Amino acid sequence: MKIISEFLIIGSGIAGLSYALKVAEKGSVSLITKRKVSDTATDLAQGGIASVTSEEDSFAEHIEDTMVAGAYLSDPKVVKMIIEGGPDAIKDLINWGVNFTRNEEDEYDLTREGGHSRRRILHAKDMTGHEIERALVEAVRAHPNISLYEQHIAIDLITESKIKYRRGKPDRCIGAYVLDINSDEVISFGARITVLATGGAGKVYLYTCNPDVATGDGVAMAYRAGASIANMEFMQFHPTTLFHPLAKSFLISEAVRGEGAILRRADGTAFMPEYHKLKDLAPRDIVARAIDNEMKKHGDNCVFLDITHEDDDVIKDRFPNIYETCLGYGIDITKDPIPVVPAAHYLCGGVKVDRWGESDIHNLFVIGESSCTGLHGANRLASNSLLEGAVYAARAAERSIERLKEMSPPFPEVKIWDSGSATNSDEEVIVVHNWHEIRLSMWNYVGIVRSTKRLTRALHRIQMIQEEIDDYYWDFFITSDLIELRNIATVAELIIRSALKRKESRGLHYTLDYPQTDDVHYKKDTLIRKRF
Ligand code: SIN
Numbered sequence: 001m002k003i004i005s006e007f008l009i010i011g012s013g014i015a016g017l018s019y020a021l022k023v024a025e026k027g028s029v030s031l032i033t034k035r036k037v038s039d040t041a042t043d044l045a046q047g048g049i050a051s052v053t054s055e056e057d058s059f060a061e062h063i064e065d066t067m068v069a070g071a072y073l074s075d076p077k078v079v080k081m082i083i084e085g086g087p088d089a090i091k092d093l094i095n096w097g098v099n100f101t102r103n104e105e106d107e108y109d110l111t112r113e114g115g116h117s118r119r120r121i122l123h124a125k126d127m128t129g130h131e132i133e134r135a136l137v138e139a140v141r142a143h144p145n146i147s148l149y150e151q152h153i154a155i156d157l158i159t160e161s162k163i164k165y166r167r168g169k170p171d172r173c174i175g176a177y178v179l180d181i182n183s184d185e186v187i188s189f190g191a192r193i194t195v196l197a198t199g200g201a202g203k204v205y206l207y208t209c210n211p212d213v214a215t216g217d218g219v220a221m222a223y224r225a226g227a228s229i230a231n232m233e234f235m236q237f238h239p240t241t242l243f244h245p246l247a248k249s250f251l252i253s254e255a256v257r258g259e260g261a262i263l264r265r266a267d268g269t270a271f272m273p274e275y276h277k278l279k280d281l282a283p284r285d286i287v288a289r290a291i292d293n294e295m296k297k298h299g300d301n302c303v304f305l306d307i308t309h310e311d312d313d314v315i316k317d318r319f320p321n322i323y324e325t326c327l328g329y330g331i332d333i334t335k336d337p338i339p340v341v342p343a344a345h346y347l348c349g350g351v352k353v354d355r356w357g358e359s360d361i362h363n364l365f366v367i368g369e370s371s372c373t374g375l376h377g378a379n380r381l382a383s384n385s386l387l388e389g390a391v392y393a394a395r396a397a398e399r400s401i402e403r404l405k406e407m408s409p410p411f412p413e414v415k416i417w418d419s420g421s422a423t424n425s426d427e428e429v430i431v432v433h434n435w436h437e438i439r440l441s442m443w444n445y446v447g448i449v450r451s452t453k454r455l456t457r458a459l460h461r462i463q464m465i466q467e468e469i470d471d472y473y474w475d476f477f478i479t480s481d482l483i484e485l486r487n488i489a490t491v492a493e494l495i496i497r498s499a500l501k502r503k504e505s506r507g508l509h510y511t512l513d514y515p516q517t518d519d520v521h522y523k524k525d526t527l528i529r530k531r532f
Contacts, residue, residue, distance in 0.1 A: 015368030016197030022397030045129025051086030070377025216491030231349030357396030378507025
């Protein structure tokens with residue numbers, strides 16, 4: 001089966017939904033998403049969206065905080081552009097129906113998080129992403145030009161070079177092959193403009209606060225299609241996720257520290273003053289490394305986040321989701337310090353895009369966490385990601401609409417998927433086993449503290465697993481588990497190869513073999529591109 005539209009969007013977080021709403025007046029939109037529409041990292045985002053909205057704040061300060069957190073690897077022009085685009089992006093969200101929390105003076109309540117010199121984060125209590133997702137999904141569902149396909153997972157992009165020789169011209173994206181998970185049918189989605197908004201890749205690691213969907217699909221597909229991939233070594237570990245056997249790394253928002261919570265050892269002593277002048281509100285890489293160090297030094301399974309000094313009612317009102325969730329696990333955060341550990345949280349690298357969100361494959365735009373715009377550099381400043389997703393969705397939409405005006409009929413021809421001689425698999429256990437092995441190797445060898453020996457060992461293992469996955473991929477009918485496994489293996493390989501290229505420590509990439517920052521040789525992006 002073929003489905004043809006002007007715009008094909010893969011992913012339904014803030015970036016994909018905002019883009020859909022921006023372009024829908026100009027043409028038909030197919031929006032595909034691999035689970036339910038709100039199964040996204042956006043929906044789980046607690047903290048908020050950073051933007052300069054207060055008289056006391058300034059763009060210059062937000063820019064400087066972003067550059068400092070990013071260890072000066074961020075592209076200053078992109079940082080300025082995104083931060084100055086913040087107020088308009090916030091207006092769009094409000095117009096689409098997002099309700100941010102207001103204070104007693106009926107102004108937007110601004111909270112603080114690590115690395116921010118000011119209170120500048122708009123939030124909806126501690127469920128900001130959920131509120132954004134709710135409003136955008138409602139608007140998308142109500143739009144007659146947008147067709148939403150849930151339970152549809154993209155397999156690979158369709159590019160013109162796969163169909164005809166392009167005589168040295170840049171490649172062009174014309175859609176994607178997509179598996180309908182309910183019917184097992186592979187559909188060819190043809191489009192003039194294709195947008196990857198597939199989010200992050202935390203599931204590459206054993207412990208992550210990302211949702212199950214975060215398997216790096218967009219990065220893996222774009223890489224296989226020949227796009228440049230940048231800065232994959234910079235995986236951000238969130239310092240504070242709940243340490244509990246049943247909690248699946250539930251996030252304890254940095255806003256809890258923003259409102260005064262203190263990290264303590266098991267004996268009750270506060271340790272962050274020993275690591276950074278901003279103490280508990282130091283940038284995330286520093287806090288995560290400090291916790292890792294404390295746990296290793298004392299042989300502890302976790303450290304403790306203490307907000308018990310705050311008024312009980314204030315805690316319950318400001319963090320209702322965290323309060324209720326922890327209570328469900330037997331922890332009353334108004335009385336007990338919260339046991340926490342770091343977990344994989346945000347991929348700062350991704351598909352390299354220009355200032356309009358376009359990759360180096362023509363008509364392939366990449367927005368949100370799956371892109372690398374130049375904003376985050378070596379470490380993302382808290383709450384800058386929803387901002388980036390919204391600003392780049394608007395920019396990519398503007399450029400896509402211009403592109404559309406230059407195009408004339410007919411639509412590019414897409415072929416039907418050919419399953420060749422594939423059969424049903426009777427060894428699903430291989431998928432489960434390889435999935436676990438990748439995540440464990442990444443956690444043990446490619447985590448917060450790295451070394452060349454550990455990275456090399458991990459690369460060797462991943463490459464062996466990739467060979468097995470490739471055999472499996474060609475021999476058996478495709479399933480969503482297999483698609484995701486193939487993608488996490490690709491992303492794992494890209495993270496390790498990028499980490500091996502960076503022979504210095506900067507931001508989120510810390511290696512025992514090169515503990516210093518080397519501006520002379522490495523103040524630049526790490527780029528990887530598939531050779532055909
Ligand atoms: C948090 O609430 O701590 C997460 C915010 C973010 O990652 O930007």
